[in-house]
Amino acid sequence: MLTYIIRRILISIPTIVFVSIVVFGLQLLLPGDPALALAGEERDPQLIAELRRIYHLDQPIWRQYLIWVGNVLQGNLGESIRLKMPVGDLVTAKLPVTMQLASMAILIATCVGIPMGIVSAVKKETILDYGANVVALSGISVPSFWLGIMMILLFSVNLGWLPASGFVKPSESLSQNLKTMIMPAFVLSSVTTAIFMRHTRSAMLAVLRSDYVRTARAKGLREPRVIFRHALRNAIIPVVTLGAIQLGELMSGAVLTEQIFTIPGFGKLIVDAVFNRDYAVVQGVVLCTATGFIFLNLCADLIYFLVNPRMRG
Amino acid sequence: MSASLLAVGALSTEFKTDQGRFRAVDEVSFSLEKGRTLGIVGESGCGKSVTALSIMGLVPSPPGYIVGGSIRFEGEELIGLTTERYQSLRGNRMGMIFQEPMTSLNPAFTVGDQIGEAIIRHEQVSQAESKRRTIELLRRVRIPSPEKRYDDYPHKLSGGMRQRAMIAMALSCSPDLLIADEPTTALDVTIQAQILELLAELRAETGMAIMLITHDLGVIAEMADEVVVMYAGRVIERAPAAALFASPQHPYTIGLMGSIPRLDLEQDRLAAIEGQVPNLVSLPKGCRFRARCPFAVAACAESDPPLIEVAAGHEAACLRAPLEVA
Numbered sequence: 060m061l062t063y064i065i066r067r068i069l070i071s072i073p074t075i076v077f078v079s080i081v082v083f084g085l086q087l088l089l090p091g092d093p094a095l096a097l098a099g100e101e102r103d104p105q106l107i108a109e110l111r112r113i114y115h116l117d118q119p120i121w122r123q124y125l126i127w128v129g130n131v132l133q134g135n136l137g138e139s140i141r142l143k144m145p146v147g148d149l150v151t152a153k154l155p156v157t158m159q160l161a162s163m164a165i166l167i168a169t170c171v172g173i174p175m176g177i178v179s180a181v182k183k184e185t186i187l188d189y190g191a192n193v194v195a196l197s198g199i200s201v202p203s204f205w206l207g208i209m210m211i212l213l214f215s216v217n218l219g220w221l222p223a224s225g226f227v228k229p230s231e232s233l234s235q236n237l238k239t240m241i242m243p244a245f246v247l248s249s250v251t252t253a254i255f256m257r258h259t260r261s262a263m264l265a266v267l268r269s270d271y272v273r274t275a276r277a278k279g280l281r282e283p284r285v286i287f288r289h290a291l292r293n294a295i296i297p298v299v300t301l302g303a304i305q306l307g308e309l310m311s312g313a314v315l316t317e318q319i320f321t322i323p324g325f326g327k328l329i330v331d332a333v334f335n336r337d338y339a340v341v342q343g344v345v346l347c348t349a350t351g352f353i354f355l356n357l358c359a360d361l362i363y364f365l366v367n368p369r370m371r372g
Numbered sequence: 373m374s375a376s377l378l379a380v381g382a383l384s385t386e387f388k389t390d391q392g393r394f395r396a397v398d399e400v401s402f403s404l405e406k407g408r409t410l411g412i413v414g415e416s417g418c419g420k421s422v423t424a425l426s427i428m429g430l431v432p433s434p435p436g437y438i439v440g441g442s443i444r445f446e447g448e449e450l451i452g453l454t455t456e457r458y459q460s461l462r463g464n465r466m467g468m469i470f471q472e473p474m475t476s477l478n479p480a481f482t483v484g485d486q487i488g489e490a491i492i493r494h495e496q497v498s499q500a501e502s503k504r505r506t507i508e509l510l511r512r513v514r515i516p517s518p519e520k521r522y523d524d525y526p527h528k529l530s531g532g533m534r535q536r537a538m539i540a541m542a543l544s545c546s547p548d549l550l551i552a553d554e555p556t557t558a559l560d561v562t563i564q565a566q567i568l569e570l571l572a573e574l575r576a577e578t579g580m581a582i583m584l585i586t587h588d589l590g591v592i593a594e595m596a597d598e599v600v601v602m603y604a605g606r607v608i609e610r611a612p613a614a615a616l617f618a619s620p621q622h623p624y625t626i627g628l629m630g631s632i633p634r635l636d637l638e639q640d641r642l643a644a645i646e647g648q649v650p651n652l653v654s655l656p657k658g659c660r661f662r663a664r665c666p667f668a669v670a671a672c673a674e675s676d677p678p679l680i681e682v683a684a685g686h687e688a689a690c691l692r693a694p695l696e697v698a
């Protein structure tokens with residue numbers, strides 16, 4: 060058990076190194092010179108040279124990389140050239156907003172997608188099954204910006220129930236915060252809900268045909284116990300693993316959703332940073348996101364390991 | 373007749389599939405008395421498992437439907453029984469073990485948990501009492517160190533041990549009827565013999581009746597009191613075991629006898645009879661065995677022969693029975 064976890068963690072290290080190189084390399088692909096951007100209108104050559112020195116832009120690429128990694132390892136993600144703030148502070152300020160959004164979305168997807176999948180598998184080829192499939196298909200195919208705009212039109216403009224934008228911190232007013240977050244979370248969750256529903260459905264269908272479910276029925280167990288204990292317990296394993304990966308997907312999906320609802324989260328941070336060639340911020344955000352992805356994948360594997368007795372040996 | 377533990381009369385079960393609709397079980401009748409062993413034998417696909425599942429009320433539906441007949445168990449009609457009542461019989465008065473021991477236990481729960489679950493379901497006992505009884509059951513089916521095995525997950529057990537655990541589960545509430553659907557097919561030859569021996573011992577101890585499904589006449593010879601031979605969904609011969617082996621009446625049974633796989637030989641299914649089982653979706657007119665039958669005459673193409681008594685308690689569905697065979 061412990062050796063498995065340790066081995067799994069060791070395997071992630073090369074991945075993180077690789078990611079860091081890619082993240083660092085990204086800036087080479089971005090057009091434009093940051094020193095020029097900073098120097099402003101005058102383009103004073105002396106100022107530009109000075110800026111290049113301060114930000115190590117005059118060093119060879121590999122030196123720049125090592126300096127950057129060294130700083131990152133000390134928890135120093137550099138400074139935003141534009142906002143004149145440590146990137147670390149920006150990340151800690153914006154990350155919770157996006158995490159809240161993603162968590163709410165995954166919660167909605169779980170509470171809606173999984174029960175829908177169970178019902179459509181148990182009531183296979185009935186109106187309930189067809190209905191659930193139509194909902195899932197729309198969830199996957201409707202673009203989120205369109206869904207977001209439609210929801211704003213309906214709930215904010217026409218009905219006036221929910222604010223269309225404007226973020227309130229949960230520490231200020233939790234109810235106000237939830238009011239502003241519920242629509243974005245719903246929009247963000249739509250694809251994941253559909254994916255959960257489809258996976259739960261197919262996993263349940265396979266498990267309901269299995270020999271051990273027949274055994275459970277042969278024991279005389281009542282149908283709810285057969286479905287929720289004997290079938291679901293096995294069908295949920297791949298879905299849970301998928302959930303951890305989906306959480307990562309939601310973090311990136313949040314970029315768009317935050318734009319639609321103007322929520323000051325990670326997504327807005329990175330979009331602004333890219334447009335302003337704020338390399339340090341781009342690197343910091345992407346590195347955090349990528350590390351988060353790797354961590355979530357690790358969690359997915361560990362969850363799979365924990366819920367699956369066969370893996371425990 | 374009323375004394376029969378299980379009386380199946382003209383049971384028909386159909387499947388609706390993309391290829392069409394067909395009768396996997398066609399007007400099957402037999403009965404089983406308390407404490408006796410009934411052997412059901414026949415080639416793969418002849419409807420043995422579907423017959424067993426029909427009795428248990430476990431035919432997957434869709435695509436399967438019981439379309440006619442009657443199943444009386446301890447005098448009670450099972451066809452059309454309420455779900456609630458059926459559930460209280462299954463695992464309690466009648467237990468079943470399956471052809472596939474490797475996949476018949478739930479991988480997510482311990483062996484002890486799964487056996488105890490049946491006891492708790494049918495007899496309102498405490499967790500501690502169910503554990504005590506489960507360990508006792510594991511001991512009875514000769515699983516070594518039952519206290520340890522109680523907490524094992526199925527994947528730790530070999531096929532033979534899993535089948536023993538399945539037997540323990542089926543026996544947990546002392547049923548009157550145990551349906552064993554090819555309980556040894558998936559196991560090694562030496563393990564097969566052990567499991568059969570165990571079943572015979574348990575039957576003697578408990579007095580339960582066993583409906584033993586197999587494709588192996590050797591097993592029938594060893595275990596069964598009565599035998600039902602099935603072919604393409606129908607019963608084509610029915611007799612006490614001794615009579616069947618002494619003078620088989622249906623050409624199909626005779627064919628099977630020519631190919632008894634012996635327990636000590638590594639031999640598979642009954643394959644010695646020439647030809648193919650007819651497609652159930654489009655059955656030819658007349659006797660279903662006709663195309664493969666060395667005794668067939670023109671009249672065999674006219675109609676499907678019914679079961680007729682050829683000797684006391686011995687029935688065969690063949691126009692030419694009783695056959696004089698050397």
Ligand SMILES: Nc1ncnc2c1ncn2[C@@H]1O[C@H](COP(=O)(O)OP(=O)(O)OP(=O)(O)O)[C@@H](O)[C@H]1O
Pocket residue numbers: 387389396414415416417418419420421422423432435436471554587652
């Ligand atoms: N769920 C199902 N859906 C469709 N057809 C089925 C289903 N289960 C069984 N059948 C069909 O019913 C017929 C009888 O099958 P059954 O499983 O009873 O055979 P069997 O005698 O038990 O054979 P075996 O020795 O291989 O176990 C076969 O033609 C089979 O294809």
Ligand SMILES: [Mg+2]
Pocket residue numbers: 420421422471553554
């Ligand atoms: Mg079978």
